[in-house]
Amino acid sequence: MSALPWLLPESGLDLSALADYRARGGYQTALDAIRTKKPEEVTAIVKDSGLRGRGGAGFPTGLKWTFMPPPDGKARYIACNADESEPGTFKDRQILERNPHQLIEGLLLMGYAIHATAAHIYIRGEFAQPYYNLKRALDDAYAAGLVGAGAHGEGRDFHIQITRGAGAYICGEETGLMESVEGKKGQPRKKPPFPAQAGLWARPTTVNNVETISHVPFIVREGAAAFRAVGTEKCPGKTIYGISGHVVRPGTYELPIGVTLRELIYDYAGGIRNGRQLKAVIPGGSSAPVLTADKIDVKADPESLREVKSVLGTGAVIVMDDTTCMVRAAMTVSRFYRHESCGQCTQCREGTGWTDRVIKRIEAGEGTLKDLEVLDDLVRAMDGQTICALADAASWAAGGFLRVFRDEFVRHIEEKRCPFDESFEP
Amino acid sequence: MSAAEARVLAPVLPPEVVAAIEAEIPNYPVKKGAMMNSLHHVQKALGWIPRDAMVEVAALLEVRPIEVLEVVTFYPMFRDRPVGRHHLEFCRNLSCALLGSRQLIRHCEKRLGIRSGETTSDGKFSIGEAECLGSCGTAPMLMLEDHFHENLTVEKLDQLLDSLD
Ligand SMILES: Cc1cc2nc3c(=O)[nH]c(=O)nc-3n(C[C@H](O)[C@H](O)[C@H](O)COP(=O)(O)O)c2cc1C
Ligand code: SF4
Ligand code: FES
16 A cells, blocks of 8 residues: 655546545544544644745744634634645646645644634636546545534534635735635735634634645644654755746656755756756746846755745746846736736835836837836835735846846847847747 | 516526525525635636626625626636637746747637637637646646646647637
C-alpha cells in the first residue's frame, strides 16, 4: 500500500476516488483526532509546525486559528479560498483535480480545531472541471458519513458547501470572498472588524487557502517536527511552486521551501527554451516585484526574497527570456490590475487606470521623461492607502519594473519606439 | 397587470434550473447566499442571463431584482447579453502572452472574420479575452464553456475550430 502524499500524489496519479484515498489511510487522521484529541491540541500541533498561509500573505496559520472567539453554540465558519487568481498561479488546481479528499480531510481537522459548524469553499468560476471533481469527492464524503451530521463527534455536525465565483480577481481577497459567498458584489470590507470577529454573515470566520488547509492532515498525522524537518526555519515545510513562461518544462513542483530560483528554473523546469538567455523572473505571482537574472541564487522563501526586495507570494515563478520587453510585461500586469480594481477606493480606481495608460503610452513610443515621475508618484500613492491590498499589489508590481528596468522605460522614451522587435505582444 | 406580474406569467427558467436553484438554497443560512451558484445554473442552461431570468432568480432567493442585476454586472463571467454558440475566451495574462496568446487571438480573429469581443453574424462563434485562468503551466490556453484547451498552437486552434459545429 502506498503512503499518503504530503500534498500531491506521485506524478500522473489521481486520488480523487474516495476508495483510493482511503486505501492509503485517508481520513484516518481526522477520524482519530476527532476521537482522541481535544480541539486545542490540534491547533497546538499546527502552531508548532510553523505552517504559514500559502495564499500569498504568509500569515502563521495556527496563530490565525487562535483569533477565533470561544464557541457560543451558534454558527462559526471556515472560508476556504480556492479562488486561485493571482496571475501565474496554478497550484491549488492540482490539489482540487488530483487530491480533493485531502482538502476535505484538512477542512474536517481545521473545523474541529476552531469549533466551526461549516466550511464554505469559494472556487473561481472558471475552474469548472476542478469544481465538478471536488463536488463529486464531497458528495462521496457525505455519503460515507465523513462530513455532515455528527462529523465532529456525537451531536457535532460539520457541513461543507462549495460556492462558485465568476471571474473577479478581487474575490480572492478574503473579505471580497465573503461578500461573494453571501451573494453580493465582491467588494472588500473595511477592517476591523476582522473575519474572526465578524466574517461570513457576521459570524466568526477563519479564511485559509486550499494548499494551507491541505497541509493539515500531514501535520496532524506525522507531527510538527516532521513538517519542520524541511523548509526554512521561519517558513517550514514544502510548497507547490508553479513555474511558467519561457522555460522548457513549465509546471508545478512540490518541494521544500527554500530551493533557489536557479534550481527551480534550471534543474526542475529544464532551463530557458529555444536556447535563449534568462532576463527576468517574477518570483511569486504578478504582484511580486520583478527580479533581474543575476538575483536567481536567492532562495525562494519569504525572508530571502524580501532581502532582494520581492516576495514569495503564491510561489508562482514567471520566467522571461532575453527577447522580452519589460515595458510590455509591465503593461500586461498593469492592464490586469486596472481591470480588476473594484473601484471603491479613489487611489486604486484612478491609480491603476492612470498607471496603465501611462505605461501603454511609453510602450507606444509616446512617453516623456515626466511620465516616469508621474509613475513614481502613482506607485507611492497606491501603496498602503486603501481598503484592501489590491492597490498595494499593483504598486509593487509597477514599482518593481520601474526600479529594476528603468533604463528600458527611458529607452522607449528616447527612441520613441519599442526597441524589442522580437518581444511577445501583450 | 404590472410588468413584474407579466414576467411571472412567462417564465424563462426551465423547471430543472428552478429545481437546481431550490436545491442550493438550504445550504446557506440566508437564501441570498445561493446567488452565485444559482446564476451559474441559469447561464449554463441559457448561455446568458436575461433580465427576466434575473427577476425569477430574485423571486426564488427572496431579494429585489436589482440585487441580482448588480451581481450579474459585477462579475466578468456572467453575461447579460448573448454570445456566440461557441464562446472562445483566450487568456491574455503574462504567462500566456509570453508564449504567444496574442498571435492566437489574431489568428482566430482572421479566421472567423470578427474582432475580439464580437460574435459572427451567424451567431456561431464569439471571441473574448480573460485574465489569468490558473493554467499558466500549460500556456497559452483558452476556455470554451466548461473546458480548458491548453498548450495551444495555431494548428491545435484550427483543429478545435474545425471540430465545432
Ligand atoms: C487582491 C487579492 C487577491 C487575493 N487572491 C487570493 C487567491 O486567489 N487565493 C488565496 O488563497 N488568497 C488570495 N489572497 C489572499 C487572501 O486575502 C487571504 O490572505 C488568504 O486567503 C488567507 O489564507 P492563508 O493564510 O492560508 O494564505 C488575495 C489577496 C488580495 C489582496
Ligand atoms: S484597493 Fe482597489 S480593489 Fe481593494 S477595495 Fe479599494 S478599490 Fe477595491
Ligand atoms: S496567464 Fe494564462 S492561464 Fe495564467
